[in-house]
Amino acid sequence: MNKLQLLLFFCTTTFSVFAQQPDFNFFDKIAFQEEGNFIKKSAFVESQNYTQTDFVYQRMEWEINPDTLFIKGVVTSYYRSKTNNLNEVEFDLYSSMTVDSVVHNNKKLTFNQSENKVNITLSESLNKGQLDSVSVYYQGNPGSSGFGAFSKTMHNNVPNIWTLSEPYGAMEWWPCKQSLADKIDSIDIIVTSPKAYRTASIGILVSNTVSNGFRTMHWKHRFPIATYLVAISVTNYSVYSDYLELDDGRQIEILNYVYPENLETAKEKTPRTAEVIKLYNKLIGEYPFAKEKYGHAQFGWGGGMEHQTMSFMGNFNFGLVAHELAHQWFGDYITLGSWQDIWLNEGFASYLTGLSYEHIETDWWYTWRKVNVERIVSLPGGSVFVNDTTDIGAIFSGRLSYSKGAYILHMLRWVLGDDDFYTGMQNYFNDPEVANGFARTNQFVKHMETAGDTTLTEFFNDWFYGEGFPVYSANFLPTENNALKITLSQTSSHQSVDFFEMPVPVRVYNSNKTDSADFRLVNTTNNQEFIVEPGFKVTELKIDPDYWLVSKTAEIVSAPITPATSKFSVFPNPFSEEVTLSIPANQQLISTKLLSADGTLITKITGDKTTFDWSAFSPGIYIIQIKTSKEIFEQKLIKR
Numbered sequence: 001m002n003k004l005q006l007l008l009f010f011c012t013t014t015f016s017v018f019a020q021q022p023d024f025n026f027f028d029k030i031a032f033q034e035e036g037n038f039i040k041k042s043a044f045v046e047s048q049n050y051t052q053t054d055f056v057y058q059r060m061e062w063e064i065n066p067d068t069l070f071i072k073g074v075v076t077s078y079y080r081s082k083t084n085n086l087n088e089v090e091f092d093l094y095s096s097m098t099v100d101s102v103v104h105n106n107k108k109l110t111f112n113q114s115e116n117k118v119n120i121t122l123s124e125s126l127n128k129g130q131l132d133s134v135s136v137y138y139q140g141n142p143g144s145s146g147f148g149a150f151s152k153t154m155h156n157n158v159p160n161i162w163t164l165s166e167p168y169g170a171m172e173w174w175p176c177k178q179s180l181a182d183k184i185d186s187i188d189i190i191v192t193s194p195k196a197y198r199t200a201s202i203g204i205l206v207s208n209t210v211s212n213g214f215r216t217m218h219w220k221h222r223f224p225i226a227t228y229l230v231a232i233s234v235t236n237y238s239v240y241s242d243y244l245e246l247d248d249g250r251q252i253e254i255l256n257y258v259y260p261e262n263l264e265t266a267k268e269k270t271p272r273t274a275e276v277i278k279l280y281n282k283l284i285g286e287y288p289f290a291k292e293k294y295g296h297a298q299f300g301w302g303g304g305m306e307h308q309t310m311s312f313m314g315n316f317n318f319g320l321v322a323h324e325l326a327h328q329w330f331g332d333y334i335t336l337g338s339w340q341d342i343w344l345n346e347g348f349a350s351y352l353t354g355l356s357y358e359h360i361e362t363d364w365w366y367t368w369r370k371v372n373v374e375r376i377v378s379l380p381g382g383s384v385f386v387n388d389t390t391d392i393g394a395i396f397s398g399r400l401s402y403s404k405g406a407y408i409l410h411m412l413r414w415v416l417g418d419d420d421f422y423t424g425m426q427n428y429f430n431d432p433e434v435a436n437g438f439a440r441t442n443q444f445v446k447h448m449e450t451a452g453d454t455t456l457t458e459f460f461n462d463w464f465y466g467e468g469f470p471v472y473s474a475n476f477l478p479t480e481n482n483a484l485k486i487t488l489s490q491t492s493s494h495q496s497v498d499f500f501e502m503p504v505p506v507r508v509y510n511s512n513k514t515d516s517a518d519f520r521l522v523n524t525t526n527n528q529e530f531i532v533e534p535g536f537k538v539t540e541l542k543i544d545p546d547y548w549l550v551s552k553t554a555e556i557v558s559a560p561i562t563p564a565t566s567k568f569s570v571f572p573n574p575f576s577e578e579v580t581l582s583i584p585a586n587q588q589l590i591s592t593k594l595l596s597a598d599g600t601l602i603t604k605i606t607g608d609k610t611t612f613d614w615s616a617f618s619p620g621i622y623i624i625q626i627k628t629s630k631e632i633f634e635q636k637l638i639k640r
Contacts, residue, residue, distance in 0.1 A: 047117075049090045050179050053079040056131070059188045060174060066159035066197055066234050069152045072139035075175050079133070081126035089134060091118040092171035092178040097140035099175070104134050118175055142173040149173060153300025156261045160235035162299040162312060165228045167339055167395060176227045180337055180438055183224035191232055192216045198237040200257040200297035202230065202308050221309065223289055224436040226335045231307035233297045238263045244274035252277060252287060255295035255310070262298065269316035270296060276322050276356050280329060283355060283422060285429045288333035288436075294325065306349070308332045318361055319353055326352035329429060337438035339389040342396070343464075344439055347384065347405020354406060369410070369547035372403040376550050380493035381467040384408060385441075407550050408463050414548040415459065415503060416452040424451030458501060468494025469550045472504065473597060473621045475557040475636060476541045479531070484508065484538050486530045488523055489638065491619045493552070499526065505548050508532075509540040527574060527638050554620055555597030557636070570624055574638035577615035579624070587628035594637070595623040614639065 055077060062073035079089065093099070094116050102109045102120050110121040118136065126132055142150035149169030153160050163173060170176045177184075188206075191199040195215040198208075203221025210216075237257040244252040254273050258266040277287055277294065287294065295310040302314040306327030313320065330348035354372075358365040375398070382400045389395060396402075413421040428434070428447040441464065449456050470490040477485045486506065492498060504521045517534035543553045569582040583589055589610065594602040597620065605612065622637040 046179055046181070047090055047092070049088075050177055050182060052081065052083045052086055053089060053177070053182075054082055055079045055177050055182055056185045057187070058176075058184050059190070060230070061190045061192075062174075062232070063192050064161055064199075064232070064234050065194055066152065066161045067194075069143075069150070069161070070139070070141050071150065071173055073174075074135050074137045076133060076135040077175075077177075078131060081128055081130045081132070084128050086126040086130075087122050089120045089122065090177075091120070091136065091175040092116060093118050093136075093138070093175040094142065094172050096143060097138050097173075097175075100137045100139065102134055102136050104132075109134065116171060136175045138175060151300065155235070155259050155298075155300060158236050158259075160233065160300050162233035162235075162297075162301075163231045164299075164301070164305045164312065165231065166305065167228060167392065170227045170230060174230075176230075178227050180226065180335070180339070183226050183335070183437065184230075185224050186222045187220075187225060187230065189219040189221075189230075189232060190216065191234065193234050196236055197234050198239065198257065200233045200237060200295070200310060200312075202310060204292050221292065223292070223308070225308050226332075226438075229306070229308045229332060229335075231305070231310075231312060233257070233299050233312060236260060237297070240267065242271045242274055244277050246286075246290075250290070252290050253293045253295075255293050257295065257297040257310075259298050266296075266298070266316050269318075269321070272318060272360075273321055273325060275360060276325055279356060279359050280326065280352060283425070284329050284352075285426055288328060294328065296321075306331050318356070322356040323349050323353040326356075333436060334429065334434045334439050335437070337440045339395050340386045341439070341441050342386055342401045343384050343405030343408065344441065344444065346396070346401045347408060350402045350406035351409040354410070366547070372407060373547050373550055375399050375403045376407060377469055377493070377552050381496070383467050383496075384464050404463075404550065411463065411502070411549060412448060412456075412459070414505075416448065416454070420452040421448075424448040427451060462497045462500050463550075466494070466497040468492050468497055469552065470500040470502070471552045471554050472543045473553075473555045473557075474506070474541060474543060475597065475621055476508070476538060477558075478538060481533075482535060482537055483531055483533050486519075486521065486532060486541070487527060487621070487636075488521055488530065489527045489619075489621060490523070491554070502549060505544050505546065507542045507545045508534050508538040509542075510536045511539045513540070526640070557597035557621060557623070568626065568633045568635075570626075570635055570637060573635075574640045575614070576640050577613060579612050579614055579637070581610040581626060583610075583626065583628055583633075587630050590627045590629060592627075593625040595625060597621040597623065599623070 057078040059076045060073065062071055064071055095113065099111060099113050099118055102111045104123060107123065109123060112119045120134055149165055150163050150173035168178060171178050187202065189201045192214050193199060195210045195213055197215065199217040201219040202225065203219045206218040206220045208217050238260045240256055242254040244254065246252065254270065256266060256270050281287060289309045292309050296313045296316065297310055299312040299314065304314060304320050304324040305312045306324045311324035313324065326349040327345060331345035336342055336344045354368050357368045379399065384400050384404050386394050424447045428444050431447065434443055445456055445460055471493060473489045475487040479485050488504060490500065492500065501524050504523045506519045506521055507516055509516045515536045519532045521530050541556050544551055567584045571580055581592065589608040591604060591606045593604045594614065596602055617639055619639050622639060624635055624637045626633040
């Protein structure tokens with residue numbers, strides 16, 4: 001996708017709904033791509049050699065001047081061997097970066113740098129469990145992949161160097177183990193820059209010293225962290241803090257590094273972060289990095305990135321703040337174990353953003369649901385499961401990874417009920433197997449099945465691995481004592497799923513809408529009939545009026561269909577291809593009409609023809625109208 005295509009896609013998809021609504025922007029990882037570098041980045045494959053080491057600590061010491069797109073420094077890595085006779089350690093680093101030397105115990109080691117790898121020969125082989133370290137001295141101009149891995153932008157005529165390494169960009173600017181199998185247990189980041197600039201980064205600020213015209217800032221982080229979440233941003237920041245007071249008297253600091261020209265605006269918006277943290281604490285569990293901080297660092301891009309304990313922000317709008325904050329629970333503390341499961345990051349953060357509208361910005365909760373459903377059903381197919389992890393556009397699909405991923409959770413909540421849904425979410429968050437580590441979809445599913453005491457195999461086969469959504473049709477007919485017979489049918493928008501078994505929310509109204517009633521129709525077969533008792537005469541029916549489901553509604557029929565008698569018959573019904581009519585012997589057939597469920601004429605045949613090939617028509621509910629020399633007969637007709 002070229003820059004113009006991305007710009008048009010971004011603008012038309014994100015901003016076309018309501019001019020005054022919040023920015024429901026789920027494309028926070030989409031950037032303008034330079035085609036060649038984009039392809040280069042997407043070709044990354046994690047090294048099999050990474051199973052041989054466990055990285056326990058890394059210290060990054062860098063010299064950065066925001067005036068120049070350049071980095072120089074040393075990265076010291078402590079690792080534990082996971083095999084016997086380990087004699088080589090491997091790092092990812094783009095070949096455009098120059099490794100000056102590799103040092104171990106004050107002695108230089110032999111290394112080979114080629115094909116975006118640095119292979120280091122150890123002076124002595126390591127046994128399993130043995131701890132060792134190497135320091136890689138390097139420098140260079142990382143360039144830019146277009147996805148913000150190491151970028152220079154300007155604000156108010158002041159330069160800003162910032163990083164954004166998701167998914168495969170860390171290796172563009174520092175020697176690392178770019179892995180979704182091994183988190184670094186702890187890190188220190190030490191950046192020296194001209195004294196006019198400050199560095200925003202991960203963890204707690206240990207020291208901030210100025211000497212001989214240079215400022216050195218030391219950040220310490222003592223939680224496991226995925227490589228792609230390591231980040232720095234260097235510019236002339238203004239700094240202030242907000243705080244969340246917890247019930248037990250503790251405080252969570254919300255540290256803000258913002259451009260000086262935006263300081264007053266930021267101070268108006270960032271205090272709401274505390275309100276959202278409090279909500280997520282209640283719904284999911286306490287902010288996982290409360291011992292350190294949460295924070296924002298403004299950077300030169302319109303979206304956001306959830307760097308651990310300090311999200312990088314293009315703005316401080318409520319939706320973006322809520323989204324990046326949510327990633328601290330889902331994405332940072334619990335990180336996807338494969339880019340195939342990106343929804344465990346983006347779908348979860350998107351849904352928690354929705355919950356922040358439900359509980360805080362309540363006026364926009366309905367609109368959030370409507371916008372997301374409309375985005376999802378704008379195309380008939382597409383799987384939330386990412387088959388091709390070299391396709392970065394597929395990984396960060398706003399329609400699928402973000403919106404449909406969020407709606408998998410919303411529909412799970414509808415299927416399981418609030419109590420079981422939130423119990424499952426909390427149990428997943430507290431699972432020691434994924435806490436501070438990596439997760440796959442099946443681990444999440446097990447928690448939801450346990451909480452709901454049910455199986456969710458078909459649900460995830462349909463909604464996560466499968467493609468598309470149901471298109472519902474309904475016919476309703478009053479019966480005795482104001483009871484109502486509802487016939488519900490569906491077609492699938494994509495052939496990968498033949499039928500979506502779901503409880504379908506239906507709302508019925510009387511003629512002036514002074515009375516309404518809601519029903520939950522557990523739809524397990526096509527053309528399924530339900531008898532409900534609203535207690536009043538129903539004149540209108542709506543399917544899923546509150547947007548619980550990813551679906552479309554094709555037709556709803558309320559016309560009183562003449563029941564079949566011995567005089568007339570239409571068969572087979574339901575039909576797949578041909579339909580045959582039988583009329584009384586003393587009547588002459590004049591015309592046959594096929595109408596849609598809402599009464600629109602589909603086709604009209606004049607004369608006495610009684611057999612019709614209607615195989616080309618779409619599945620759904622129709623009305624057949626037969627006009628004879630003596631009467632007009634109507635009947636509901638189902639096309640499978």
